[in-house]
Amino acid sequence: MALGTNTGGGIGAGTEVPALSGAPLLGSLHDLKSDSLGTYLRAQQRHGDVVRVSAGPPGMRADLYCVFSPEGVQQVLASEAANFRKDNAFYQEVRESFGNGLLTSQDEDYLRQRRLVQPLFTRRRVDGYAGAVAAETASVVTAWEEALDGVVDVSDEMTHLALRAVARILFGTDVEATAEAVARCFPVITEYVLRRGYSPANIPRTWPTPGNRRAAAAMEELYGVCDRIIGQRRRAGADASGEDLLTLLAAARSSDDGEFDAAELRDQVLIFLLAGHETTATSLCFALHLLARHPEQQDRAREEITRVLGDRPPQARDLERLPYLSQVVKEAMRLYPAAPVIGRKAVAATRIGGHAVPAGADVILAPWVTHRRPEHWPDPDRFDPERFTPEAEAGRPRYAWFPFGGGPRACIGQHFSMLESVVALAMILRAYSFEAVDTEIPVGAGITLRTEGPARCRIRRLDGRVGPR
Structure with missing residues (x-):
């Protein structure tokens, strides 16, 4: 039987999946809670391409089938994608908090949403957002002038930049109120999702516990801001002339798929806010911090930026003209992938890498691990664009x-994401040099990869290299 061939209702003749040893009572629960990325990395190093990790007390124990090889990843995400769904507990918690948008929807809901949204994400359309990214980056470049030869936390700063950039693209002139609400509410909601998503059992959301009430208040505030702006766009109707993404989403329609109603629009907006700012913020943070620790690569990136751009602001067409800077971003994404862990649930039994994976199994993919396979990435922890x-x-x-x-x-x-990262880095590196203060940054797996400590860099102004004011 060929690799990945579906075995129907049974597990088939594949070999048993090797298991990572854990504590007798709770399995690997403590290890996953304290250091899930390190646990998955150890599982691969000890047992290979497909490893079973068990967590939880008897009677509530979960078995995670972890797939680490590129070939296995391709099977789960591409060649047998229909057999691996977003039906696990974690995605359900994200769905209940952030809505049934593109990240969380499935089946016909997903296909309909994708068809309606796809025209808004063509390369030509996305290239038009470069100006908004440049405007927000220019504000950061100017604000940092007060910290000359001082220290900035690039994690906090890039989160602020990415949030304002995506809010400007989504909402246009409504960026201020939206960015403030997201910055205030998202941490509360994401912590709530993580706590519930990784717990073996949860109380109902409707029970009036302090945690439930805090999360409900944050969701009410965030939903209210989005609903207010969506209502304004709906009332403007055909008279709306804005080119922000919300206006385009509100106008998206087809004879087959209809259009988004107000609740569906809010779901899309919330998912775009979540996925659109946290992921890019991660890439920007670590690209800057890695360059701050590697001055030779920083100088090479800056030389390319200066040679290609001179003193003018970067544009979308410059993406292909800055290949080394793009390589820096990709290498930062390799070492610090914004989505370090991806979950799916197997519909039917199958084999992955010759190992039997049963129907209903929770399947884990870990870019954090696959991106460090030494057979594909020699000296995998070394930064090398x-x-x-x-x-x-x-x-x-x-x-x-x-x-x-x-x-x-x-x-x-x-x-x-690539466009935003390259445009922002080009402007920042042209304005400042970076030296790492914190040489190591502890990280953890939340909804996205997150820093668990400061990522401070000492910056120095480079005269004549400041972007547009």
């Missing part, structure tokens, strides 16, 4: 690097 020259990329399996997922559910915003 040269790994992403066209020749090097052509020599690796397709799914040795998958920060944007893959297959039919690949991230619709991947071109925007």
